[in-house]
Amino acid sequence: MDLTAEAEVRPKRYAGILLHPTSFPGPYGIGDLGKGAYNFIDFLKASGMTAWQVLPLGHTGFGDSPYQPFSAFAGQPLIVSIDHLRELGLLRDEDFNDMPQWNPEDISYGDVIPFKMGLLHKAYERYLDPDIVDGLSNNHKLMEQFKEFMETADWLEDYALFMAGKDYHQGAPWYMWEDDLKNPTKKARKEWIEKLADSIGFYEFVQFLFHIEWTKLKKYANDKGISIIGDIPIFVAWDSSDVWSNQNLFMLDSKGYPTEVAGVPPDYFSATGQLWGNPLYNWPEHTKTGYEWWFSRIRHQLSLTDFLRIDHFRGFDKYWSVPAGEKTAINGEWKEAPGENFFTNLEATLGYHMPIIAEDLGEIDHSVIELRDKFGFPGMKILQFAFENPNENNFLPHNHIRNCVCYTGTHDNDTTLGWYRNAYEASRDKLRRYYSTDASDVCWVFIRACFGSVANMAIVPMQDILELDSWARFNKPGVGEGNWSWRYKEEVLTEHLKKRLFETTKMFGR
16 A cells, blocks of 8 residues: 555645544443544544554453454454443443442453443343343344344354353363364354354354444544554464464464464564464465465455554564474574565455555564565654664654654554653753754654654554653553553543644644
8 A cells, every 4th residue: 555646646644643442531441432432533533633543453362452352353342332232222220330430541451341241241131132122212223234244244153152162161262172162073063053152142242233333433433534544463362263263274283282473583672572472374374275364354354444554564574483382582583474475466356455554663674675665555653763773764754755654652662751751861862952852842742743754644642642651651562461551531632632733733734
């Protein structure tokens, strides 16, 4: 997706905010697709923004990371709108008598998960109750929509059976299940589907709710001129419906355990690298199928968003393979991935030029750059990195090109204010001299620099828009706890902030 090709005379200059839906304000302990989401879209429009970037939207598992979901296709149940279920008549006031007291600026997943999943179960039970459903004014329409969704979501059966299997085994991972569900025959699979029918139906219903809510929200955003930028992690979780139902497509032994796992070598974020632990792809098997699973995954994600950022893009050129059992990612090696062949076939399958953004950070060699540029994918420029390096570097704004995306920082970085306060004095000095500033307003120095870049897309995390310190950081790579929990309060979206953003975006032609 060469963004410079969008208009022959003057390419569109996007300005956007990076914010995951879990960070929306709301009364139920975590952001969802209800009122807070629509208010945010209105804020984007009033601020002159034209893009909203999210993290992966999947059903998160252990650790609550959007990058380790239970499925590469299923949506996050925790962001299904509770108020929508109340409007449908599937939840009642008495269902909230034991609702915990929430911190409006932090997500307590240990409390949120049982509370919200409990509400979703109550809603499903009422949906199954004919005395209740028959009295709902929009009952017929809801059932027709559900039927249509069931007919078109070809990934749903695997996901719902997988999640039902996890519930049946008290959350145990699939590779610890009995053989007739771990590697089911057609006969055994049918028997398990009958046995777990109630639980399967619940997960299908929740995914239907996510589908109709997200579809409605996306249309609302698009109608207001807001494009949504999605995010897809290159690897999937070991304990996922994808690996369980496609074991031949991954590097697993006969018992379902990985023989090689994913990660990255030592880099900016970690001296010992990052040991992600995801099973690696069996690329020869993927090639035999014409990359069928991968292409289905990408088509599905592009039905949810307008652009798609591929996290760890370099893994399509070469990937870091770590022998299973290693304690760190140090003792790995680079191995070849299908790269050009993959994207050539993907473009032919989609039938149009791919709206893909390449996350090309970290250790990048020339072959990765060649792959990115061959298909016209914009890469990423992080302003914090420009000043971490005391020397001339490609992250400095005077070295940007049009076909890239400029960020002040990403979800993996500290907030800009936190970064500046914790940076080496040499970095702070370079920034002050570069922008001729005393850095007393460092967040807006970076925002102006980001929007002023020649980059066709400029994205700023919400934490930087709000000038927040390190306490609001969304993720610390390599740290397993305390991530993904930041939220903002509705009252921070002030008229003054809208006006300042609007004036800044228009100043720089966005």
